[in-house]
Amino acid sequence: MTISNDLLLSALRDPACTVRFSLRDWNAVLRRARIARIVARLAHLIEEQGIIEKIPERVRDHFVAAHAEAAQHARIVRWEVNRIEHALTGIDTDVILLKGAAYVITGLPPARGRLISDVDIMVPKDRIDQVERALIDRGWGTMKLDNYDQRYYRTWMHELPPLRHEQRQSVLDLHHTILPPTGRLHPDPALLREDAIPVGVGRLKVLSPTDMLLHSAAHMFQDGELSGSIRDLADMADLMKVGGEQPGFWDGLVDRAERLDLARPLFYALRFAQRFLGADVPDAVTRQAARFGPAWPVRTLMDALVSRSVLPGDGEKRYDGSAGARTALYIRSHWLRMPPRLLTRHLWQKSLTSWAAMSGKEPPEQAA
Amino acid sequence: MSDLEIADRLRRDGLRLYIGPFVTRIRVTLPGLAEHIRFLYTDTPLDDSDGLIDFDIKLGPPPGIRRWLGLGATVYVDDVMQFMPFDPAIAVPMFEWGINWCVFNRPHQYLILHAAVLERGGHAVIMPGPPGSGKSTLCAALSLRGWRLLSDEVAMIRPSDRMILPLPRPVGLKEESIEVIRRFEPSAFVSRPWPGTKKGTIAHMRMPPESVARAGEMASPAWIVCPKYTSGATSRFEPIHRSQAMLYAADDAFNYSLLARVGFETLADVVESCGCFEFTYDDLDAAVKAFDELVPTMSTPMEGVGA
Incomplete structure (x- = not known):
């Protein structure tokens, strides 16, 4: 099966086509939608078409279950955001909600049926220690990590080690910017804060619609592991759609991306959202973004890698090249995060740690 | 069906059992387990309709290097490893816990x-x-x-x-x-x-x-x-x-x-x-x-x- 006639993609692109699915088709679609955590989203898309009665009842049962789970996630996220705001009352800083939490609080389309494993927030770097202390005072704790991992986060990453609330077990990622400072691209968090939009009455904010899209692109094409990330791509297609309904969104997009050093990720986001999900991007924008695309050999390679790995694998196939594509993309994501010397040191330390875990020994300490 | 036929189906496309309202597809790629599964589910009706699968469970070797070394077993749900690898000697109770996992975590319509x-x-x-x-x-x-x-x-x-x-x-x-x-x-x-x-x-x-x-x-x-x-x-x-x-x-x-x-x-x-x-x-x-x-x-x- 090639990517162009993949059933899960077809369902996302054109939900009405699901009325023609056989139960056998549904087995393939539901299995992979579950792995990609988009069952409830798919259900929403189908319901919006007003064709849910035409879907077999046994399939609808799965949708009911998925909706219940997603509703629980949204409820939890709203409460967590409430508690975070409460914990940070005494601190003079804006708090920007990122990703899932931002979608849920603003009710943007990517929130529909979303499963959310952690809440991400961003504060200015010079406030981050104070914010972390305030959260710890209110019951969050730093998750158990070895010294190396602690240092890895605090020295090189764009976020602190994840915090977990001791009673509620919820996980919170505290960011000071949106990409690792060690990476190739350096979006300026001050620019993001400048355009951020207040939500509600407190000091909570979310990124502007344009910056939300750029952040999602940065996350998927620069920072994440890419494989199985169809949900992220669907988020971006949604953001392009709602953003495009606002005047000026498309006109300013590529310039904004360039200013934030995120033109390359935007190029990929536009390209693959169009290609796989039929996103409606004005030709002028596509042309404008093309200037920031890679040279053709890299472009061809990325096309091949992404189309092989953006969907979750189908376990029934033994080998279709997707395992190789996934490995290649994993290596790429690390390559983009760190300069070569740092990467070598990181992988060396990681291999020592896993060697030590296998042999039951403490990992050797390495001087910072 | 004989143990041999059951073992063969478990190894290939799997057996589909009606467990209450749920069609459960079971695949087993470890040897010697067919007779135990047959013992427990001997009266349970099979679904041969190629219809919807509610739970998809596979009992097999863990992925990666452990597979080639023949180390341990694990339970997959939807082809995703669900349990840390375990000793194949306890495969049958782990298999039952794999079905439990699905029942406990999936059908939120109930x-x-x-x-x-x-x-x-x-x-x-x-x-x-x-x-x-x-x-x-x-x-x-x-x-x-x-x-x-x-x-x-x-x-x-x-x-x-x-x-x-x-x-x-x-x-x-x-x-x-x-x-x-x-x-x-x-x-x-x-x-x-x-x-x-x-x-x-x-x-x-x-x-x-x-x-x-x-x-x-x-x-x-x-x-x-x-x-x-x-x-x-x-x-x-x-x-x-x-x-x-x-x-x-x-x-x-x-x-x-x-x-x-x-x-x-x-x-x-x-x-x-x-x-x-x-x-x-x-x-x-x-x-x-x-x-x-x-x-x-x-x-x-x-x-x-x-x-």
Whole structure:
């Protein structure tokens, strides 16, 4: 099966086509939608078409279950955001909600049926220690990590080690910017804060619609592991759609991306959202973004890698090249995060740690 | 089907079993397990329609280098590894826990309580019970004495009408309970014991054929009974307040809080329509006798209890 006639993609692109699915088709679609955590989203898309009665009842049962789970996630996220705001009352800083939490609080389309494993927030770097202390005072704790991992986060990453609330077990990622400072691209968090939009009455904010899209692109094409990330791509297609309904969104997009050093990720986001999900991007924008695309050999390679790995694998196939594509993309994501010397040191330390875990020994300490 | 045919299907496309309302596809790529699965599910109907699969379970070697080294086994759900690799010697109980995992985590269209459920004369008894309460042992005993087994692990309640759906699966017995049930009913089909699981030695009792044959018949909740095995005690029902029964049932439920309002309203309605008791017992024969007396007395007005 090639990517162009993949059933899960077809369902996302054109939900009405699901009325023609056989139960056998549904087995393939539901299995992979579950792995990609988009069952409830798919259900929403189908319901919006007003064709849910035409879907077999046994399939609808799965949708009911998925909706219940997603509703629980949204409820939890709203409460967590409430508690975070409460914990940070005494601190003079804006708090920007990122990703899932931002979608849920603003009710943007990517929130529909979303499963959310952690809440991400961003504060200015010079406030981050104070914010972390305030959260710890209110019951969050730093998750158990070895010294190396602690240092890895605090020295090189764009976020602190994840915090977990001791009673509620919820996980919170505290960011000071949106990409690792060690990476190739350096979006300026001050620019993001400048355009951020207040939500509600407190000091909570979310990124502007344009910056939300750029952040999602940065996350998927620069920072994440890419494989199985169809949900992220669907988020971006949604953001392009709602953003495009606002005047000026498309006109300013590529310039904004360039200013934030995120033109390359935007190029990929536009390209693959169009290609796989039929996103409606004005030709002028596509042309404008093309200037920031890679040279053709890299472009061809990325096309091949992404189309092989953006969907979750189908376990029934033994080998279709997707395992190789996934490995290649994993290596790429690390390559983009760190300069070569740092990467070598990181992988060396990681291999020592896993060697030590296998042999039951403490990992050797390495001087910072 | 012979063990050979079963083993062949398990290895290839898998066996599709009707486990209650769920079609469960089972694939096993480890050798020597077909006879055990056949032993437990011998009466369970097969689905040969190539229709929808609700749970997709595979028991096989772990991925990566361990596969080539022949180290351990694991359970996959939807081809995703669900458990840390384990010793293949405990593959059968792990396989059963794999199905549990699906039942506990997936079908949120139902309210799923952690409780045994049995039925007699159309009335169901829900037995929530923490480990050690003797829930499974009592459940096995009742199922061997005329009570229809709906499940020894989950009370699966449909929110629309508060009916309980059967999920006929083997009854898990731990440690001493294995011998207790063998003595209680020598003709019961109890599997060989599997030592070394994280819950100690486990064996499974095959569900009675009637339980499987009537898997499509729902039951309406009539009693909530919290069993309390107490050495030397005589069998005795002690009425408890409905609010307390509600807490017992909610406490250990799998998706009571996930379902939020639907969970609360469904459970509150169920508790409202049930007689609620704590049940202390020791001797199983006496316990069964006490339960049999439940039917005529308790199916008549229960308003007095816990109101």
